[in-house]
Amino acid sequence: MSTSRHRMPFGAELDDGAVRFRLWAPAAERVAVEISNGDAEPHLLDLTPAGNGWFELTTEAAGPGSRYGYRVTGAQSDGRLPLPDPASRFQPEGVHGPSEVIDPTAFCWHQTGPGSDWRGMPWQTAVIYELHVGCFSREGSFAGAARRLQQLADLGVTAVELMPVAAFPGRRNWGYDGVLPFAPAASYGRPEDLKAFVEQAHALGLMVLLDVVYNHFGPEGNYLHLYAPQFFTDRHQTPWGDGINFDGDGSPTVRDFFIQNALYWIEEYRLDGLRLDAVHAIADDSPTHILTDLARAVEAGPGQQRRVHLVLENDANEAHRLKGDARSPGRYAAQWNDDFHHAAHVLLTGERDGYYADYAEAPARSLGRCLAEGFAYQGEASGFRHGEPRGEPSRLLPPTAVVNLLQNHDQVGNRAFGERLPQLTRPEAVRAATAVLLLAPSPPLLFMGQEVAADSPFLFFCDFGPDLAEAVTAGRRREFSRFLRFADEAAQQAIPDPNAPATFARSRLDWSDLDQPEHRAWRSFHRRLLALRRTEIVPRLVGMGGASGTAVVIGETGLSVRWQLGDGATLQLFANLGERELADAALATPLAALAPTDRLHMEPATAESALAAGRLPPWGVAWYLTPAASAASAASAATPEPEQAG
Incomplete structure (x- = not known):
């Protein structure tokens, strides 16, 4: 047996029978920690100011399983209510409840059997399967998803990518509204359940990648502004409001918070990599961009012992952030290639509104450029972006630097009714596009259920408090009002309510239905193509360069x-x-x-x-x-x- 632990410079850390609590609260006058052990009155202990906005305390009054929260006095907080730890490892009662002290060494990783000497897999072997933990299995949990991993291995998948699992408000969410980035969502299980999922995946020869969000915090359950407003800046604006402060006063601590988060997931959970969400929304005018510092930290840390892959979602198509060869420190293995999806979608469905307009004139040309060179937009003007140039030349990158896809959570779930590609075009069109996707040199991505042509939609869902829930529902319907088919109010009202439990329930895969002959045939089709990829294509990708x-x-x-x-x-x-x-x-x-x-x-x-x-x-x-x-x-x-x- 072995254990894994990432020692964090903040949060609740076990140390020789005691717990060290450390919080950055530069706007606070006083910080106390309220500790509950379940069978006695809570302890209320003051943390000691340690300079530069830090407060800390080491005490034997807490141990593994203790619940705790910070009472912060000053600025916008009066100290009457305990607040969760922003570096909490677990929130058993949700994002508004107490944090729990976790002993990461309590989970023993097996040192014998399949996966025991796991050191990762080369990136060129990647066949990625994106899934939402809450919708992938009937149980909607890490354990339920783990029971389906054998099917993915049999299919020919080599990497499972989890949509964000960091704690979010309510019981259901896509994950991009997370507010406590170190805590696996209690809806899916405990930290040890996620570790068991990873261990099972490795035993089956599957990498595990995690989607992480470093561009914003969700709108409910984020208390940082009460005692650490320096986490945010109005000098940079994002679609979610003020940007995260990566380059102003206090930014060294903010930068370290997210770098430590990346290291934490990779080291403590033994993940094989991360997918960084929408990095084009991360503004940083520092001499060295946070993305570069983060990649270098991973390379210098866990990347020294095993293969770790970092992947970007980047609408800016910044080719300079991607690895051209093995001697590219601070760069990323690959980027999701939305250009591939958009060009293929126009060809397959004929849809040309919204961002598809940029590909409407010559979709085959755009798709061909994606297959041969990486991006379709390599500096050309984008009509959808009001004529602004988009992208950088990518021809000199190897094909493995882009991840191609026909479906993902965004492209399905951001449709009003969450239709999958088979609902939008004929079966022979889907087969043809799938054959292109799965045998091309670039790593392919499948979205859960794609391999069986699932009938269920994947809808946008969440579970916010009453006031915010009403605003989100209205905003979602207003968002689609610019489309002709949703111009009248009656059509808008037909759009599923994101906060309704039924919306989430409809998005869950029904594996009993997916075992029907038609769906099994689609699975066999994907399996045959992936077997060809594994035996004939992947071995020949080694040494493949740009151009x-x-x-x-x-x-x-x-x-x-x-x-x-x-x-x-x-x-x-x-x-x-x-x-x-x-x-x-x-x-x-x-x-x-x-x-x-x-x-x-x-x-x-x-x-x-x-x-x-x-x-x-x-x-x-x-x-x-x-x-x-x-x-x-x-x-x-x-x-x-x-x-x-x-």
């Missing part, structure tokens, strides 16, 4: 994409993501140069004769893998490219 792909647009809906893989082999994709057959010299000539024995996969299964004639049927996809020895001769047979996607 390895080229794309040609064929007609309005067709693509030919070619990659030079790390072992010298050539991977080629021919795809028709449209309803009309494609017949073009740019398609026929390279197809004629390829041997049918090099074909990895084709859609539909009846496309053989069309491919032999140099044509692609509607929603047709053909993948070819040419070994290094014959790749040069195949390349020389290709004609000049009529239209580059990049």
